[in-house]
Amino acid sequence: MRKGLPFILLLGRPGCGKSAVYKILTRKLQEKGLADEFERIDDFPILKELLDKDTECKRHVRKDGGFAVTDWTIIDEVLQEINDRVFQKAADHKVLFIEFARANYKEALANFTKKFLDHSAVLYIKASFELCLARNEERFKAAQEKNLDDHIVPPDLMRTYYKDDDIETLLDARGEQYLTETWPMRFFILDNNVQGIDILNIHLNRFVTFYQSIIKK
16 A cells, blocks of 8 residues: 555535546646546445345335435445455555545544544535535436436435534534544545635645645655
């Protein structure tokens, strides 16, 4: 496994802008010579793998052409599975982006080993629920128009499970400094409420500087 931080966790509710961040950030990291190979690991395909094994539907039900999870312990198993897989994928000059959204990130991060967390940085993308909901619905409509096979978080799940999360709540109540000082992770908060590629580029340039400073330690 390469020295430094081969893992970057992209966190934030669906629609916060993870895809755009990944696309731009990989280019910036490559231009800076910090990595020349990238891989994006989304938790949804792994969740689908586990549910496909649930042939008796003990942990999910079929719904609206898709599915709804009924046993939520499975989302912890997804992260544990990711933890087991990433070290096999780690390589010199390679960065793996692990992407997921949860209502309780403190509980979610507890599914990763200390070894994983010690080699990780967290990029949390903060965007309002209303903005994420609108982006999520727009993405699904665009995929339908182009006949693309895409998945969408159902609006009812967006309004319940994804409406609030513990990182956003802590940021709003105590501020970014309190979060970075009290959580045992290397955190970077990216505010993506203001739309526009120029603003996003500024934030991601700051993240690259943050990432470089960690690697040098």
